[in-house]
Amino acid sequence: MKLHRFDDASQFYERVKDYLLSQEALHSLLLGICNTLIHNPQFYDCQPYLATVEMDGKIVAVAMRTPPRRLILSKIEDFAAVEAFAQDLHSHHEQLPGVSGLAAEALAFAQAWQAIANQSYKLEMQLRIHQLNKVQPIPSSSGDLRLASEDDYLLLVDWYKAFAIEAFGFVEGNEERKVKHYLSQRSLYLWQDQVPVSMALSRVLTPNSGSIGPVYTPPEYRRKGYATSCVAALSQTLLDQGCRSCFLFTDLANPTSNHIYKTIGYERVGDWNDYCFT
Incomplete structure (x- = not known):
């Protein structure tokens, strides 16, 4: 068993792509980061940690980190x-704030890190990965899906901050840069019912797949089906663009989102946990 580290994202992706693509849904987050590192490296401030563990020339594990994450x-x-x-x-001498991965993998690393670095770990978030291959017909809310534009910039920054506080309990501080980047990539969409009422980000990961998330609806517009309609329409947009599958993560603490995405056609493919180290 041998560990290999990579300094070049393109070389790293060439080495790991077959392994990651063999189970695209489970690796959608890693594939998305690879795509950004290769095509928009300025999105991240620090040199990433890119590594494989191989046995007899075959990859058995992949790890990535874009500090400070x-x-x-x-x-x-x-x-x-x-x-x-x-x-x-x-x-x-890496200082790790935590680990994210499939449930068994993340827990195993958290335990190993505790033993080596003498840092305790805490389960911070339990997520579920879903995959959709066909959008199921659902009643649509009033309004329409539209691509976000520069005119929406300030609204989107506010919504990104609100999403971060709600989902993670803190604001990262790079929301302005994120929104500018996603607007330039034509990746941010809004559900518009006279005014914008819901937001979703889409990304094409590979020629065969895309991902959706985050999805955010301000409290005053919730329980009206806007997020459901937004995700359904955006999923269909990705399929129409040539994707065979769409992936998204849901928070298991939010049973409503897990239910509504199931009605659209999303099915569970795996559970994903976030641990923090203290």
Whole structure:
């Protein structure tokens, strides 16, 4: 078993793409980060951590980190790789705020990191990964989906901050840059019912797949079906653009979102957990 680190995102992706694409839904977050690192590296401030663990020339695990964010793990074929990643990060004096990954993988790393770095861990968020291949017909709310524009910039920044506080309990501080980037990529959409009432981000990950999220509806516009209609229409837009599948994450603490996405046609493919280190 051998750990390999990569300094070049393109070389890293060439090495890991077959492994990640073999289970696109489970690896949608990693694929999205690879895409950004290759095509828009200025989006991140620091050099990323990109690594594989291989056995007999075959990848058994992939890890990525874009500081100051958490470490992100792929599906792991041999859990001895968890120890290898933890030892490597600790030997390079990496300060980790946490780890994200499939439930078993994330917990295994959190336990390994606690043993090596003497940092305790806490389960911060339980998420579920969903996949859609066909949009199911649903009653549509009043309004229409539209591409967000520069005129929506200030509104979108406010909504991104509100989403961050609601989802994570804090504002990252880079919402302005995020919104500018996503507007330039034509990735942000709004559901408009005379005024904007819901927001969703879409990204094409590979020629075969796209992802949706975050999705945010201000409190005053909730329980009117706007988010459901927004996600359904945006999912269909991605399929019409050539994607075979769409992926999204839901918070298991929010049963409403898990239910409404199921009615659209999203099905569970895996559970994903976020741990923080203290």
